[in-house]
Amino acid sequence: MNGDKLRSVSEKTINRLSLYRRLLENRFGKGHEHVFSHELAELACVTPAQVRRDLMCVDNSGSTSRGYSVQELVREITAVLDAPGGQRIALVGVGNLGRAILSYFSGRRPGIAITAAFDSDPSLAGRVINGCRCHPMSELSEVLRGSEIGAAIVAVPASAAQDIADRLVAAGVRGILNFAPVPLKVPEGVFLEHRDMTMSLETVAFFARRSLGDAE
Template identity: 55%
Template sequence: MERVSEKTIGRLSLYRRVMDKLAREGRDYAFSHEIAHMSGATPDQVRRDIMVLGYSGSPNRGYSVGELSKSIGEFLDDLDVQNVVLVGVGNLGRAILSYFAGKRPKLSIIACFDNDSEKTGRVINGCRCYPMSQLQDVINENNASIAIMAVPFSASQEVADRLTHSGIKGILNFTPVSIKVPHGTYVEDIDMTMALEKVAFYSRQKPQGQVLERRSNDKAGH
C-alpha cells in the first residue's frame, strides 16, 4: 500500500467523528461539501482523502454515513484490539482514562501505572493501576503496543526509554518535552500549554483591516 501522510490519517479520523455525529442525528448520507464544512477541510480534499480508502459515494446522494464510517475504520484500525497502557495517573491521566473509556472498541487502555502507592492496586476510572516496577511484565503479558505518557517532564525520557525497551511501538506524549525513541517507534506530541499560548497570542491579534485602520489614524494625527 502506498504510504499515506500523517495529515491524511488525521483527517480520516476526523471524518469518522463527523460520521458518528451525523449517524446520531439520523443522517444516512452526506455530500463532500457537508463533510468539508464540518471538518474544516475543502470538498476536493475530502474526496481525495476518501479515494485513499477505495470507497466512492453516489453523485445523487453523496456518501453513505454508515459505509464511510466502516471503510475508515477498516483502514485505520487493526483487525484485532490494540492494547494501550497509560503512565502517570495524576489529574491529566485520570481525565484521559475517563475520556477514552469506550470511545474506540479497537483501542483498549488495559492498564495504568504510577509511583504513588495510594493509587497502585486500585481500579481508577475502570482501569487497574500498577506500580512502575511491573511496567514491562504487564506490557508483555498483555501484548500492549501503544502507551500514553502523562508524567512530569523530568521523568519523560526515562519513562519513554522503559516503554520502548518493553516493546511499545507508539507513544502519545502529553509531556512538554520532546522524547528520543528508537527508529520505528512513532511519537505524537500533545503540548497543551503550547497550544493554549498559541490561542492566547492569536486571540489578541486584530483583523488586518483594523490594524491598517489604526495605522491610518496614527498617520492622520501627525
C-alpha cells in the same frame, strides 16, 4: 491492512479520517444515509477537495449525485484505522491529567481501550480507575510484555518522561502520545506525537493578541 496505499498515508490524513468517522457516526440514522463531500467538509471545517483526497486511501467509491453511503464509509474508515481485534493502550502517569484522560476515553471508542495504567505513587497500585487497573511503575516492562499493548500515553512530569519513554520502547511500544512538556527521543520506527499544552496555549495567546492588534 489495505496494502500499498496505506504505506504512504500522511499523519494529517489519518487525523482527519478519525474525525470524519466520528462526525459520520453522530449523523447516521438521523435521516442522513448518504453524504456529499461538501457536507462532510462543512462538518469537519475543511474543503470538499480535502475530503475527497483523504478518502482516496479508503476502499470506498462514492456515487455521483448521491455521494457516499454513510454506513459504508464508516465501515471502510474503520477498516483502515482500527485493529481487527481492538487495540490496547497503556497510560503512564495517573495524576490530574492522567485521570482526566482515563475518564475521557472510558468507553468512548469501541476499537481502543486503555487497559493498563502505571504510576510512581505506590498507593495507587491495585486500584481500578474507570475500568483501568493501576500498576506500580516497577511492573511496567513485565505487564507490557505480557499484554498486546503497542502504544502508550505519557502523562508524567517532564523530569521522568524520557526515562519512561525509553522503558516503553524497550518493552515493545511502537507509538507514544506524549503530554509531558518536553520533547522525547525515540528510535526510528517508533511513532511519537507531542501534545504540549503549554505550547498550544502560548500559541493561542500569541495569535489572539496579534489578531487584536491587527484589528486596531
